[in-house]
Amino acid sequence: xxxKKIDGINIVPFIDIMLxxxxxxxxxxxxxxxxxxPVTLPKAQSGSKPSQLxxxxxxxxxxGDYFLGKEPVSLEQLPKLITTLPKDSPIIIRGDAKxxxxxxxxxxxxxxxxxxxNLSIIxxxxx
Numbered sequence: 001x002x003x004k005k006i007d008g009i010n011i012v013p014f015i016d017i018m019l020x021x022x023x024x025x026x027x028x029x030x031x032x033x034x035x036x037x038p039v040t041l042p043k044a045q046s047g048s049k050p051s052q053l054x055x056x057x058x059x060x061x062x063x064g065d066y067f068l069g070k071e072p073v074s075l076e077q078l079p080k081l082i083t084t085l086p087k088d089s090p091i092i093i094r095g096d097a098k099x100x101x102x103x104x105x106x107x108x109x110x111x112x113x114x115x116x117x118n119l120s121i122i123x124x125x126x127x
Contacts, residue, residue: 060095
């Protein structure tokens, strides 16, 4: 029995597999990348990198809804929830650029009434 001599390697199946894997990676990466409540941050001239304390991050959406981390919080629950936070804990506020300023003022007022003054506001750099 004689064996056929193979002059080259057929790489078409390899390319097909790699393209399928590329599509899977790109599709899942778009869902994993954000992982936050979508808000359009206002722009600021300067800023620093936010910390990763999600349990102390308040978000105000465009509609004016409040979130602590990823959990929705009603206006009535806000004062009671704020009193459970440690007094020296840093608080991060993410507010949508199109949200009403009144919602921001209410949140900051409630935080200051509870003695929480270590506030950081997340903005998008305009640079």
